[in-house]
Every structure is written in structure tokens, then in C-alpha cells.
Amino acid sequence: MLEKKVTVHLKNGLHARPAAQFVKTATSFKSSISITKDKDYINAKSVMGVMALAVTKGEEVIILADGPDENEAITTLEEFLIGGDND
Amino acid sequence: MFKKWFGNKTNHHEEVIMAPLNGEVIPLEQVPDPTFSEKMLGDGVAIVPRDGLVVSPVKGEVVQLFSTKHAIGIRSEKGLEILIHVGLETVSMNGEGFESYVSKGDRVTVGQPVIRFSLETVRENAKSTITPIVITNPEFINSIQIETNKEVRASETPIMMITMKE
Numbered sequence: 675m676l677e678k679k680v681t682v683h684l685k686n687g688l689h690a691r692p693a694a695q696f697v698k699t700a701t702s703f704k705s706s707i708s709i710t711k712d713k714d715y716i717n718a719k720s721v722m723g724v725m726a727l728a729v730t731k732g733e734e735v736i737i738l739a740d741g742p743d744e745n746e747a748i749t750t751l752e753e754f755l756i757g758g759d760n761d
Numbered sequence: 762m763f764k765k766w767f768g769n770k771t772n773h774h775e776e777v778i779m780a781p782l783n784g785e786v787i788p789l790e791q792v793p794d795p796t797f798s799e800k801m802l803g804d805g806v807a808i809v810p811r812d813g814l815v816v817s818p819v820k821g822e823v824v825q826l827f828s829t830k831h832a833i834g835i836r837s838e839k840g841l842e843i844l845i846h847v848g849l850e851t852v853s854m855n856g857e858g859f860e861s862y863v864s865k866g867d868r869v870t871v872g873q874p875v876i877r878f879s880l881e882t883v884r885e886n887a888k889s890t891i892t893p894i895v896i897t898n899p900e901f902i903n904s905i906q907i908e909t910n911k912e913v914r915a916s917e918t919p920i921m922m923i924t925m926k927e
Contacts, residue, residue, distance in 0.1 A: 689852050
């Protein structure tokens with residue numbers, strides 16, 4: 675299992691379009707992936723779950739991946755959350 | 762089709778979603794935002810609102826309410842997750858013109874007011890007042906029946922009937 679702390683730089687945080695893209699990206703991996711902001715671990719493959727976290731720009735989240743492609747999953751999702759092209 | 766929905770009691774694999782707003786129902790494909798028209802967040806319909814009151818379309822629980830109060834997620838008792846996104850590009854309004862009557866975790870019934878917004882403020886400051894209503898957990902859905910291009914009344918007119926996977 676891998677864990678990574680990331681500061682979100684998406685302009686509108688993880689809302690609507692970026693949330694959909696984040697979930698779509700997470701779903702493309704075999705590993706089970708979760709994301710947390712403070713205490714609740716949310717399934718990163720659930721649109722409503724990810725939107726419910728209400729992550730805004732500048733906030734820190736932790737992503738966890740567990741499975742055969744966990745390395746790639748963490749790297750890809752980290753790049754997504756840092757990158758500013760998707761908001 | 763809608764008369765039939767009212768006439769027959771739905772079985773436990775079906776769920777009727779009532780209109781959360783007064784307005785005209787349009788197909789999701791006509792929403793000028795690919796996040797919704799390409800169904801990135803899920804399948805559903807959109808309403809062109811006539812006024813600014815949003816009510817719960819189902820009996821269930823508020824599972825998400827964005828801090829800017831322009832979007833709400835409600836999970837029905839049967840497990841469908843319904844996202845109501847008031848207007849397009851309304852996130853950038855930072856909550857101006859929006860107020861909410863509920864919080865995350867609250868239980869709601871059909872017709873219970875959840876959000877009130879200023880139609881004027883949204884019209885002036887956002888891309889559109891068009892309000893998509895989508896089901897965000899497609900893994901629960903077998904099929905969705907919708908009827909578009911007609912006027913609906915909040916909590917009175919059904920907008921979708923969903924047959925769930927067994």
C-alpha cells in the first residue's frame with residue numbers, strides 16, 4: 675500500500691469537472707484507491723464521495739492506493755491534483 | 762408514460778425521482794457544459810428553472826453540500842446518489858445568491874426545501890441557470906426513463922424513473 679500527501683492546486687478544487695476527471699482517472703486503475711482530507715477515507719472511484727470531500731485549492735489531501743498498479747495510480751493522481759490544466 | 766408511473770406502484774427495483782425545481786425539463790445532452798452533456802458525472806436530465814427554490818426529489822439523506830451551496834448530493838433510501846447542480850459555472854460565484862436549509866447528514870423528504878437561490882444573480886453572474894440533475898452512481902442503474910421538453914412542478918412531477926440492478 676502506498677500513501678502520498680498532496681496539496682491541491684486545481685483552481686476550483688475538486689468540484690464538478692475536476693471531480694469527474696479525478697474519479698475517471700482513479701477508476702482506470704485496478705488498485706483500490708481512497709482519498710482523505712482530515713479523517714474520513716473516501717473511495718476515490720465515487721463521484722459523490724469525492725465531491726463530498728469538498729476539497730478546495732490549497733488544501734492538503736492524502737491519497738492511498740493498494741493493488742498491482744498502486745505506483746502508477748499514485749503518480750498519476752498526484753499529477754492531476756497538482757496540475758492546473760483541468761479546472 | 763408518467764401516468765403509468767403514478768398508476769402502478771413501483772417495485773423495489775424502481776425509483777421515481779421527482780422534480781426538485783419548477784421549470785422546463787431538457788435532455789442532458791443539451792446542457793452547454795461537457796461535464797454534464799457528456800455525462801461525465803452521470804446520466805440524468807436538466808431543468809431550466811422558473812424560480813429559485815430547490816426541494817429534495819427523493820426521501821433520503823444529504824450526502825454532500827458544497828460550501829458555496831450551489832450543488833447538493835442526496836442519497837435515496839434505495840441507494841441512488843442524486844446530484845443537483847444549480848446553474849453552470851456557478852462555483853465561481855462563491856455562494857453569492859445561495860442559501861441552504863439543510864446540512865450534510867440531514868434526513869430529507871420529498872419536497873423539503875434544501876437550497877434557495879436568486880435566479881437573477883445566477884443569470885447575471887454564471888454561464889447559465891440550467892440545473893443538471895444526475896445520478897452519480899451508475900453501477901446501481903439498469904436503465905433510466907426520462908421525458909423531456911415539458912414543464913414540471915417541484916415535488917409533483919416525476920422527471921426520471923430508474924430501474925436498478927438486481
